[in-house]
Amino acid sequence: MLKRLVNECRFTLTITTQGPFIIREGRLKKPETQEEKEKKVKGDPDSIPIRRVWYDDRRDFQRDQPYYLPGTSLRGVMRSHLERIVRSAVPDRLLCCDPLQQKAAPDQGCSSWLDNHKGQGTGYAYKHSCVVCRLFGSTAQASRIRIADSPTVTVPAEKMSYRDHIGIDRFTGGVCSGANFRDLVIEAGVSFQNEIMIRNFELWQLGLLAYVIRDLYCWEDGRIRMGYGKSKGYGQVQGEVGEVSISYYGPSVSGGSMRLKDLGDVLSADEQALYDLKPGGSPATDLLVDPNPELYRTTWKVWDNQAFWGAAAQAWNDHRSGFNSLDELRDNRAVDSPPEKARANGEKQP
Ligand SMILES: [Zn+2]
Numbered sequence: 001m002l003k004r005l006v007n008e009c010r011f012t013l014t015i016t017t018q019g020p021f022i023i024r025e026g027r028l029k030k031p032e033t034q035e036e037k038e039k040k041v042k043g044d045p046d047s048i049p050i051r052r053v054w055y056d057d058r059r060d061f062q063r064d065q066p067y068y069l070p071g072t073s074l075r076g077v078m079r080s081h082l083e084r085i086v087r088s089a090v091p092d093r094l095l096c097c098d099p100l101q102q103k104a105a106p107d108q109g110c111s112s113w114l115d116n117h118k119g120q121g122t123g124y125a126y127k128h129s130c131v132v133c134r135l136f137g138s139t140a141q142a143s144r145i146r147i148a149d150s151p152t153v154t155v156p157a158e159k160m161s162y163r164d165h166i167g168i169d170r171f172t173g174g175v176c177s178g179a180n181f182r183d184l185v186i187e188a189g190v191s192f193q194n195e196i197m198i199r200n201f202e203l204w205q206l207g208l209l210a211y212v213i214r215d216l217y218c219w220e221d222g223r224i225r226m227g228y229g230k231s232k233g234y235g236q237v238q239g240e241v242g243e244v245s246i247s248y249y250g251p252s253v254s255g256g257s258m259r260l261k262d263l264g265d266v267l268s269a270d271e272q273a274l275y276d277l278k279p280g281g282s283p284a285t286d287l288l289v290d291p292n293p294e295l296y297r298t299t300w301k302v303w304d305n306q307a308f309w310g311a312a313a314q315a316w317n318d319h320r321s322g323f324n325s326l327d328e329l330r331d332n333r334a335v336d337s338p339p340e341k342a343r344a345n346g347e348k349q350p
């Protein structure tokens with residue numbers, strides 16, 4: 001994608017636990033060697049929330065503990081929910097891939113498909129990516145969105161608890177001996193703050209995020225759960241966005257206008273076609289306030305979050321019928337036919 005910076009959107013997403021919550025610490029392994037088995041005594045947890053610094057002492061959980069929310073966990077949840085939204089919003093056309101689908105299926109992952117269509121020049125990967133990969137990236141192109149790890153939060157001991165589970169014998173339906181396990185969970189009322197940044201955004205992309213943010217905020221609807229043990233009722237969280245700022249780079253876009261422009265608004269018609277951009281920021285002129293000019297960019301504050309996300313969601317609604325479906329994108333004859341000149345030179349058509 002573009003080597004230069006055009007715009008940037010930044011905000012903080014605060015995730016507050018509404019019930020038992022655990023992003024599992026992968027470094028806590030099931031004891032296998034004799035030494036490990038002896039080390040684990042009855043009552044030690046089998047899973048604990050993730051920490052930055054790892055020390056394997058399973059008997060040390062009766063006091064305040066420092067935990068954090070990895071950006072990758074939040075990213076995974078946001079991406080998969082966004083895929084669900086796209087599939088539900090436009091059920092009759094395939095607008096997003098299944099990133100895990102390697103084979104030449106209709107929803108083959110963009111990474112896998114683009115891997116077989118390399119070296120096609122500027123804009124090709126973006127233009128031929130599904131709407132979700134245009135935001136979250138794939139192995140063929142960098143992600144537009146970056147989600148940082150939250151700073152460490154010291155969770156007080158009274159907000160931690162053990163949850164015990166028994167294994168059920170699938171054959172007899174009775175309790176399965178030796179299958180008891182214990183989770184150390186973070187209880188309701190603990191907040192993590194993750195910084196999110198989207199560079200060179202198109203407004204419809206922020207619009208898709210607006211739907212995810214809405215579903216995180218209205219957590220009682222139960223559309224989004226996060227972390228381990230969702231089937232046990234874990235992972236209910238509420239997400240709330242703090243102050244949003246929008247930056248524009250370069251003199252051409254840092255002028256006096258307060259209209260919310262997106263990438264397509266700023267680039268030339270040729271570039272728009274090259275990347276298949278959907279230009280058209282919001283027509284509203286009162287969303288951005290308090291410009292702060294710095295060296296080569298100007299940063300504006302969003303004064304009304306609801307109006308801002310509403311305008312972004314509107315951009316997605318306006319454009320969603322204008323995207324090519326995956327089969328249209330990947331039909332090389334239709335999308336990638338060489339320009340007239342090449343044809344006149346006698347190049348064979350596929
Ligand atoms: Zn994709």
